[in-house]
Amino acid sequence: MSRIRIIAARLIIMLIGICAAAAPVYVLIAHRMFTTARYPYDHHTVTEKRFTVIRKALPPNAVVGYINGNSTPFLDDTDLIGAAYYLTPSILIKLTNRDAIPCRYILVESKTNIRFDSHGFFLIASTNGIRLYRRNEALQ
């Protein structure tokens, strides 16, 4: 192999080596690991604590509904899967018709102003920002 090709190959390999050293540093900086303004990853830990209170109030096989819509913007679809993660193995379903709620448990944001009386729901657990209601069996 000619000397020029060897030098060229070495140069390229050196660049690859520099990339190997630089790429993880770039990732560290890009994901703001050394600054206080990094992504709010701890959001999960906080949310998990909130949902643990609710999960303990539920039987493990509960089917939990939540209301979503313009009037009650409690959770969007992104949060739904998040809530399902924390409430697993309960099944979380999105309710679109409030007149026929097909589940025994319902999850709403604390601020949501809904009258549950007609469906016979009563509060069984409440935590920061979220409330869990259970259907009154006697009224069904």
Added chain:
Amino acid sequence: MIGYLVSAAIGFFVLHLIVPEKEGMGPLTRLWCSIAAGFGVASLILFALLLSPIQDVRMALIIIESTVLVCTGAAALALRRIHWKAPAMDFFRDIVKDRFALVLAACLCFGLIASLIYFFMYAQVGPHGGWDTITIWNFRARGLFRGRDMLSHVFSPLLTFDHHADYPLFIPLTVLHGWLYAGKETFIAPITVSFIFTYGTLAVLMESIYRHRGTMGALIGGCTLLGIQVFHHTGAIQYADMPLAFFYLAAVVPVYDFMSSGKRSSLILAGIFTAMAAWTKNEGLSFLAAAALAWGVHSLFLFRDGKRPLLRFLREAFFFMLGALPFVTAIAVFKKTFPIANDIVGNGGTKFIGYITDIGRYRMIGGLFTGYFFQTRLYTIIPVMIIVLLCALGLRKRSPREKMYALPVALMVAAAYFFIYLITPNDLKWQVKFSLDRLIFHFYPFVLFAILFSLGDGLEHLQGTRSR
């Protein structure tokens, strides 16, 4: 982490029974493949227990694994001699002797340390992992841990399409395995699993290249893997794409070992890891099909040793299937027990023809692929550098079999991925945007291995100048 130590020990003994110490494998590859194979065995035991009527799965798992450990350990000790080989000291001696290799090794060490810092910092601030980890892998593990008696709920289609309930269970079961031994849900389990596969990929890649192409090849291999951002981030966010890339690599390397040594134990290993890729993610099924097809073509048409090709193919296929069968069976049982439609293939319906004939979709996927692969934010300048290095060093002389395995497999799997993108009923741009970088990474380690395996003989000349 006793659970993972037990499964790793089982894997070590199983692997030792399949591949004797003197054959092929280097110590680091053996170590990491043992851990991976042990996870695989544990996931199969756990899957069988979950489907059984046994109530106390934790106790049953501990009893069965202890029994398997004792049996495989006794068999391995009785049938084979075990002596631990130190990782190749020649590798370090070569580095110390050569100034250029020393500088390259320093870059690699710096990159590795920075990568480890990133991994552990991310594990601290984001122990739940990335989006797919939350919504698919750990989510499923949580469901199985909290409600083992209600498997159908865990795979409920009511949990939106993001849940991917049809994905095979290797990762959730491996995480669950750790949790069952610990007796609680601990973040350490998924983080450990991700750590093992992330840095296992690096170790297996470097050692495999070292065995075939020497120190310089191994250093280049390590640097090209550490030199891409996708590697660090995919590992830190605990995505299943990292184990999948590991299995693709661990399945391809033994095939090259078989081509050079002819040891059938390599085929069993290839079978195990190919099937484990399919047991990890649906994408692995396309790899399984591509690997089987490529192997068939090889065995029947490219390998000429004067013997009857069909007979030889059947014999090789038998050894491959011997390794693959337990996992293929588990996949079949899983798909039959929980027949959940795939969100892409299962929902396409009559729109298939429209999607396939839409030229715009081809253009979009092709354009995004090129854009992603050569995007410095994801793959730095490594792909360009590899192409230039190939031009500088050329290719060495290889047998027809060596020429025609990894690349056709990679092309077939890429074609399968392309087709899936083509028929996706989801928003194509969204689908490609959030998955393509990881899909490219599936191939990356094993294609890298194949490229460095094929690089011209000038690779060895690069170590020529010694420092005085």
